[in-house]
Amino acid sequence: xxxxxxxxxxxxxxxxxxxxxxxxxxxxxxxxxxxxxxxxxxxxxxxxxxxxxxxxxxxxxxxxxxxxxxxxxxxxxxxxxxxxxxxxxxxxxxxxxxxxxxxxxxxxxxxxxxxxxxxxxxxxxxxxxxxxxxxxxxxxxxxxxxxxxxxxxxxxxxxxxxxxxxxxxxxxxxxxxxxxxxxxxxxxxxxxxxxxxxxxxxxxxxxxxxxxxxxxxxxxxxxxxxxxxxxxxxxxxxxxxxxxxxxxxxxxxxxxxxxxxxxxxxxxxxxxxxxxxxxxxxxxxxxxxxxxxxxxxxxxxxxxxxxxxxxxxxxxxxxxxxxxxxxxxxxxxxxxxxxxxxxxxxxxxxxxxxxxxxxxxxxxxxxxxxxxxxxxxxxxxxxxxxxxxxxxxxxxxxxxxxxxxxxxxxxxxxxxxxxxxxxxxxxxxxxxxxxxxxxxxxxxxxxxxxxxxxxxxxxxxxxxxxxxxxxxxxxxxxxxxxxxx
Numbered sequence: 001x002x003x004x005x006x007x008x009x010x011x012x013x014x015x016x017x018x019x020x021x022x023x024x025x026x027x028x029x030x031x032x033x034x035x036x037x038x039x040x041x042x043x044x045x046x047x048x049x050x051x052x053x054x055x056x057x058x059x060x061x062x063x064x065x066x067x068x069x070x071x072x073x074x075x076x077x078x079x080x081x082x083x084x085x086x087x088x089x090x091x092x093x094x095x096x097x098x099x100x101x102x103x104x105x106x107x108x109x110x111x112x113x114x115x116x117x118x119x120x121x122x123x124x125x126x127x128x129x130x131x132x133x134x135x136x137x138x139x140x141x142x143x144x145x146x147x148x149x150x151x152x153x154x155x156x157x158x159x160x161x162x163x164x165x166x167x168x169x170x171x172x173x174x175x176x177x178x179x180x181x182x183x184x185x186x187x188x189x190x191x192x193x194x195x196x197x198x199x200x201x202x203x204x205x206x207x208x209x210x211x212x213x214x215x216x217x218x219x220x221x222x223x224x225x226x227x228x229x230x231x232x233x234x235x236x237x238x239x240x241x242x243x244x245x246x247x248x249x250x251x252x253x254x255x256x257x258x259x260x261x262x263x264x265x266x267x268x269x270x271x272x273x274x275x276x277x278x279x280x281x282x283x284x285x286x287x288x289x290x291x292x293x294x295x296x297x298x299x300x301x302x303x304x305x306x307x308x309x310x311x312x313x314x315x316x317x318x319x320x321x322x323x324x325x326x327x328x329x330x331x332x333x334x335x336x337x338x339x340x341x342x343x344x345x346x347x348x349x350x351x352x353x354x355x356x357x358x359x360x361x362x363x364x365x366x367x368x369x370x371x372x373x374x375x376x377x378x379x380x381x382x383x384x385x386x387x388x389x390x391x392x393x394x395x396x397x398x399x400x401x402x403x404x405x406x407x408x409x410x411x412x413x414x415x416x417x418x419x420x421x422x423x424x425x426x427x428x429x430x431x432x433x434x435x436x437x438x439x440x441x442x443x444x445x446x447x448x449x450x451x452x453x454x455x456x457x458x459x460x461x462x463x464x465x466x467x468x469x470x471x472x473x474x475x476x477x478x479x480x481x482x483x484x485x
Contacts, residue, residue: 077418092404103239124219190325277456300361348447
């Protein structure tokens with residue numbers, strides 16, 4: 001197997017005068033560092049594309065099949081949230097303490113790769129499978145209509161996909177902290193967001209308009225691209241050697257000792273609860289996002305215009321992402337987050353104008369285009385600062401564990417938020433006599449939870465100052481002495 005090996009393992013081929021860059025036991029020459037970046041960034045491109053198609057296409061498919069908003073919310077957010085609450089903490093805690101010749105992150109990605117790919121392809125063929133099952137198993141009718149069976153299969157296949165994707169999403173982000181030298185982490189994350197944004201732009205501009213007509217081809221093509229590309233990344237990127245795993249609280253072993261350690265370390269300090277609260281509120285925002293397409297459609301936009309609007313915003317975000325990473329590094333990402341989220345709050349109410357003003361489709365498109373371009377810079381800088389801020393705030397040796405705790409609370413929020421959002425917009429549709437005018441309240445959902453996120457973020461900033469701030473911050477950790485002894 002041809003791995004992206006560290007230069008320290010090939011000293012005979014490294015010129016004495018060539019500078020090496022280190023992270024843990026790994027060392028890189030400039031060439032091997034560039035190769036590392038290329039594989040990680042290409043993997044991110046394929047991963048982002050893979051994660052984009054479900055939330056973008058399936059709500060439209062489900063709506064075309066006559067599904068209620070509640071059903072869409074359950075399939076798209078609630079099931080995944082339940083899995084995230086249970087699978088992600090276990091995998092992250094296990095991954096921090098896992099030791100193998102392949103590393104502690106890559107095995108979890110590689111082992112689940114075939115299963116994730118299969119379920120992604122099955123999602124694309126859900127309607128064809130429903131037709132086949134109804135024709136040959138239920139004698140053309142049977143217990144369910146083809147439409148009902150299609151919705152059911154989408155739910156089942158989406159649950160299977162999300163289950164295996166939890167293993168990837170739980171450890172993929174932690175891999176960067178283990179293999180990228182700290183000196184380059186800010187620049188890497190800037191490029192990382194550029195590449196991810198580029199994947200979104202290309203999808204929205206060139207592919208999204210075919211969401212209704214070529215769903216099978218889109219899901220199959222992206223699944224196969226992901227399988228080949230992500231598989232190669234896992235084979236060619238090498239993790240180093242890690243120190244012995246941290247001990248559990250009181251030095252005990254076993255499941256319950258691990259569970260006790262997890263909850264004491266992650267949830268006993270109010271400071272971390274506020275950190276988790278920021279992410280939770282911002283992800284509850286996204287539960288209303290599955291209805292944003294219907295908001296655009298109701299004010300007069302078609303799918304092509306929606307895709308172009310997202311693409312143009314994405315292009316501007318791409319141009320700003322790398323400078324945003326430099327800004328976060330220069331002024332500290334937590335400070336940058338507080339300022340940019342505060343700015344974002346001023347834009348939320350602007351889209352509520354459609355509750356009171358009727359615009360022509362062209363006027364609505366250009367108005368939304370202007371708001372998107374004005375909102376994008378602060379949003380881009382906020383997002384570029386998010387992960388660097390976590391890397392500076394959370395304990396490095398337990399980074400996966402704390403990220404998973406945040407993910408667990410975030411998932412509970414997404415579960416409840418998805419259910420409530422579905423019920424709220426079903427009630428609003430009933431209130432407006434079945435009219436899609438109800439979706440004009442979607443921006444209000446966004447704004448309310450952004451305000452709550454800002455309250456949590458401001459308390460994180462106060463806690464960061466209390467624990468040392470810019471000059472001497474050290475991540476607080478309950479029972480650190482006993483767990484490390």
